[in-house]
Amino acid sequence: RKEVEQDPGPFNVPEGATVAFNCTYSNSASQSFFWYRQDCRKEPKLLMSVYSSGNEDGRFTAQLNRASQYISLLIRDSKLSDSATYLCVVNFGGFKTIFGAGTRLFVKA
Amino acid sequence: EAQVTQNPRYLITVTGKKLTVTCSQNMNHEYMSWYRQDPGLGLRQIYYSMNVEVTDKGDVPEGYKVSRKEKRNFPLILESPSPNQTSLYFCASSSRLFQREREGQGSYEQYFGPGTRLTVT
Numbered sequence: 001r002k003e004v005e006q007d008p009g010p011f012n013v014p015e016g017a018t019v020a021f022n023c024t025y026s027n028s029a030s031q032s033f034f035w036y037r038q039d040c041r042k043e044p045k046l047l048m049s050v051y052s053s054g055n056e057d058g059r060f061t062a063q064l065n066r067a068s069q070y071i072s073l074l075i076r077d078s079k080l081s082d083s084a085t086y087l088c089v090v091n092f093g094g095f096k097t098i099f100g101a102g103t104r105l106f107v108k109a
Numbered sequence: 110e111a112q113v114t115q116n117p118r119y120l121i122t123v124t125g126k127k128l129t130v131t132c133s134q135n136m137n138h139e140y141m142s143w144y145r146q147d148p149g150l151g152l153r154q155i156y157y158s159m160n161v162e163v164t165d166k167g168d169v170p171e172g173y174k175v176s177r178k179e180k181r182n183f184p185l186i187l188e189s190p191s192p193n194q195t196s197l198y199f200c201a202s203s204s205r206l207f208q209r210e211r212e213g214q215g216s217y218e219q220y221f222g223p224g225t226r227l228t229v230t
Contacts, residue, residue, distance in 0.1 A: 034218075041197075041224070042223075042224075043199055043221035043222060043223055043224055044152070044199070044219075044221050045221070046218045046219070049218075087151065087152070096154065096157065096165075096167065097142065097154055097157075097219070098154070098168075099144070099151045099152040099153070099154075100151055101149060101150060101151035102151050
């Protein structure tokens with residue numbers, strides 16, 4: 001079993017749609033959680049951190065459920081520019097980091 | 110401008126010919142790391158460094174070496190490259206931010222370099 005697993009993609013949605021990505025992690029000692037965004041052939045960039053209390057940034061909402069070892073990302077009112085691969089990232093303290101394989105999102109006009 | 114730089118950006122080489130991919134950051138970050146990205150597998154951590162002269166293995170260290178003699182530089186060395194090391198490589202750095210006691214976690218945003226596409230024939 002992979003340490004960090006994400007929904008298989010790709011997700012194809014129309015502009016304005018709401019889309020949700022899920023991610024599960026297997027190590028209960030995990031400490032920090034993030035969503036990164038990666039455009040084609042580019043470097044990953046931090047989208048947002050994920051906390052137990054939830055985290056919202058404009059159209060993006062991230063949730064963490066430690067009991068279920070589950071992380072989610074919700075994108076409301078999707079834009080064409082949201083098309084990218086979304087990476088779930090788990091940090092085990094210090095600097096050991098595990099990335100999920102990513103979920104591709106295509107937003108269509 | 111705060112950035113992580115990698116060189117070269119593209120490299121085609123032959124099996125067994127030693128090579129070094131350089132990584133440099135100008136943000137005075139303590140932590141640096143190397144990843145490789147392969148289709149369907151996502152990013153996998155090769156090595157990381159928590160400070161000068163402190164390095165540790167990630168998930169896929171076989172066939173790679175690193176060194177951290179200066180805070181800003183973290184080169185990745187392939188002593189004898191093989192075709193299975195053909196991949197897209199990313200260097201990253203981050204600073205340790207304050208620990209959020211209530212959440213019990215720190216925030217370790219990683220800043221990535223532009224990537225190095227390596228082909229070993």
